[in-house]
Amino acid sequence: MQARFPADGITIKGQSKAYRRSADSGNQITGHFCPECGSTVYLTLDIEPDLIGVPVGAFADPDFPAPPASIYEQHRHHWISLPEDIEHWQ
Structure with a gap:
């Protein structure tokens, strides 16, 4: 589960490693990970460049x-x- 925020309101500090892959939709997603522990820090989607997950x-x-x-x-x-009562997408 992720929360998405406008990219211009996010400040990213420190280093991350990135892994790029195709989502189920065929769109590209890039996961950014902590190089020390491997935890996912944030995600970016080519289809939604103005948002960070x-x-x-x-x-x-x-x-x-x-x-x-x-x-x-x-x-x-x-x-x-x-x-x-939330919006549901498959």
């Missing part, structure tokens, strides 16, 4: 807001429950 697990805030939408639901684990 940050894994929600990177935030230590238990009150982090719930997502307004869900994508790639066909890949989620069966035990993940999603609110009915």
Whole structure:
């Protein structure tokens, strides 16, 4: 799960390693990882160059807001429950 933010509002410090691949849609996605521990730090999508995705697990805030939408639901684990009142994308 990730939160997406306008790229012009994000400041990235330090180094990262990048891995580029094709998403299920055929669009290109680049994952940026910590070179020390391998944790995903942020993601960029060629189709949405003005947004940066940050894994929600990177935030230590238990009150982090719930997502307004869900994508790639066909890949989620069966035990993940999603609110009915959000936008659902397959």
